[in-house]
Amino acid sequence: MKRVLGNCLGAAFACSVLVLALQVPATAKTAAKIAEQAQKGAVVPDEGVYQIYQNRSWMWGNHGAAFFAVRQRQFNAWSTEKGQPGYGDGIWFIPGGGKLCYRAQWHGSWGVKGSMTCFEHRQTGKAIYKRKSPDGEWYVFRSSHRNRSDESAKLKYGDYVTRKQTRIKARL
Numbered sequence: 001m002k003r004v005l006g007n008c009l010g011a012a013f014a015c016s017v018l019v020l021a022l023q024v025p026a027t028a029k030t031a032a033k034i035a036e037q038a039q040k041g042a043v044v045p046d047e048g049v050y051q052i053y054q055n056r057s058w059m060w061g062n063h064g065a066a067f068f069a070v071r072q073r074q075f076n077a078w079s080t081e082k083g084q085p086g087y088g089d090g091i092w093f094i095p096g097g098g099k100l101c102y103r104a105q106w107h108g109s110w111g112v113k114g115s116m117t118c119f120e121h122r123q124t125g126k127a128i129y130k131r132k133s134p135d136g137e138w139y140v141f142r143s144s145h146r147n148r149s150d151e152s153a154k155l156k157y158g159d160y161v162t163r164k165q166t167r168i169k170a171r172l
Contacts, residue, residue: 031137031138034138035138037124037127037129038129039122039138041123042122043097043121043122043123044098044121049094049098049121052142053100053155055068055069055070055158056156057156057158057159057160058155060079062080063079064078065077065078065160065161065164066088066102068092068102069159073091073092074090074092075089075090075091075092075103075104076088076159076161076165077104077161078161078164078165078168079106085108085168085171085172086107086108086109086110086172087106087168087169087172088104088106088115089105089107090104095118098120098121098122099119100118100119100121101118107172118132119132119133121141122138126142126143127142128141128142
């Protein structure tokens with residue numbers, strides 16, 4: 001019985017490795033195709049970038065979120081990167097060229113550190129591509145199909161940040 005179970009587990013492991021090995025080249029081709037489409041795309045106009053983010057929260061899974069308030073272009077965020085809770089306060093701005101940037105002071109058990117992060121946006125047809133500037137990988141941010149893989153599905157209208165950020169501030 002142990003031998004049969006061992007053989008089954010071994011076969012399952014071998015199949016898993018084979019499936020992953022076959023997916024890597026396909027994933028690389030897909031990433032290259034997305035990058036090519038993004039490079040051909042037009043820069044999203046400043047007003048378009050503004051419309052995407054205004055008064056919306058960007059949900060980072062269970063590990064955080066950021067809110068882009070219209071009022072004074074306030075940027076608020078919280079994060080639990082590597083299990084360490086922290087929060088960021090700052091501003092967001094659109095410097096042109098399809099970019100969105102935020103400058104924040106991040107607070108956590110490690111202390112305080114400042115950072116500035118920017119993202120570029122390009123568009124071909126109804127598809128919008130996004131990457132971390134200056135050299136992140138392009139990915140589909142929004143497509144005409146609005147499927148679950150769209151990163152834009154992680155943008156929600158409203159403030160989903162302040163309540164959690166306030167709790168983290170109180171603990172630090």
